[in-house]
Amino acid sequence: MKINLIAAMTYDGVIGTGDRLPWTRQRSDMRRFAALTRDCPVLVGHKTYESLRSYAKDRNNPLPGRPKVVYSTKIVDVTLDTIKVQGTPEQIIDRLRFHFPDRTLWVIGGGKVYDTFMPFCDRLYLTKVQLPTISSSSDPTVVRFPFSPYPKRRVINGFAYEVIEDEIHEPDEDNEFRYHYITYEKVIQNG
Numbered sequence: 001m002k003i004n005l006i007a008a009m010t011y012d013g014v015i016g017t018g019d020r021l022p023w024t025r026q027r028s029d030m031r032r033f034a035a036l037t038r039d040c041p042v043l044v045g046h047k048t049y050e051s052l053r054s055y056a057k058d059r060n061n062p063l064p065g066r067p068k069v070v071y072s073t074k075i076v077d078v079t080l081d082t083i084k085v086q087g088t089p090e091q092i093i094d095r096l097r098f099h100f101p102d103r104t105l106w107v108i109g110g111g112k113v114y115d116t117f118m119p120f121c122d123r124l125y126l127t128k129v130q131l132p133t134i135s136s137s138s139d140p141t142v143v144r145f146p147f148s149p150y151p152k153r154r155v156i157n158g159f160a161y162e163v164i165e166d167e168i169h170e171p172d173e174d175n176e177f178r179y180h181y182i183t184y185e186k187v188i189q190n191g
């Protein structure tokens, strides 16, 4: 099982405010998310899962076509094609490798899930959206990406990565702000 992480953030690392994304119109990134994760299992935090349900066309089938694995310590009102997981990150990943041996698992957030499962990820698919700084670090509704993945090749959270995709796009009718796709692949170190 391959494991990839996908996240979109402002240039100063904000991934959410309350249960929402920090922007309203970045349609290309939504389409890219849909295309990359199509038919793949997704690992999602309980908060993000509830947020996805609240905005889904069908509340009982958010992210259709993708088995949803919800990280939670509580009772989760699970929807179609959904399981709840808890335990250590290693236990959860072992269980998912058993369930989905030939699939790619996507770690889709939010902040707590990125923080917990990033060490297991082979690739990080990041989008940086060029929004003006939106709020101070003291705002409790602001959720940040837990790592700082900026320079071309570097160590992130103790792991070495190299950049395999680096693309900047200008705003257009589908996208309110300039955005930057930057994808990192974990470097397997010999010895």
Ligand SMILES: NC(=O)c1ccc[n+]([C@@H]2O[C@H](COP(=O)([O-])OP(=O)(O)OC[C@H]3O[C@@H](n4cnc5c(N)ncnc54)[C@H](OP(=O)(O)O)[C@@H]3O)[C@@H](O)[C@H]2O)c1
Pocket (backbone or CB within 6 Å): 006, 007, 008, 009, 014, 015, 016, 017, 018, 019, 020, 021, 044, 045, 046, 047, 048, 049, 051, 071, 072, 073, 074, 075, 085, 086, 087, 108, 109, 110, 111, 112, 113, 114, 143
């Ligand atoms: N920009 C992006 O790409 C993107 C993507 C996804 C989400 N987001 C944003 O991220 C924000 C939400 O992130 P978040 O960090 O607040 O929440 P989250 O990661 O979505 O979910 C956190 C949940 O994880 C569960 N959890 C915590 N520790 C656990 C453990 N040891 N074992 C099992 N479950 C555990 C808890 O669920 P229980 O309370 O049920 O135990 C907790 O509420 C929102 O603003 C959302 O819009 C942004």
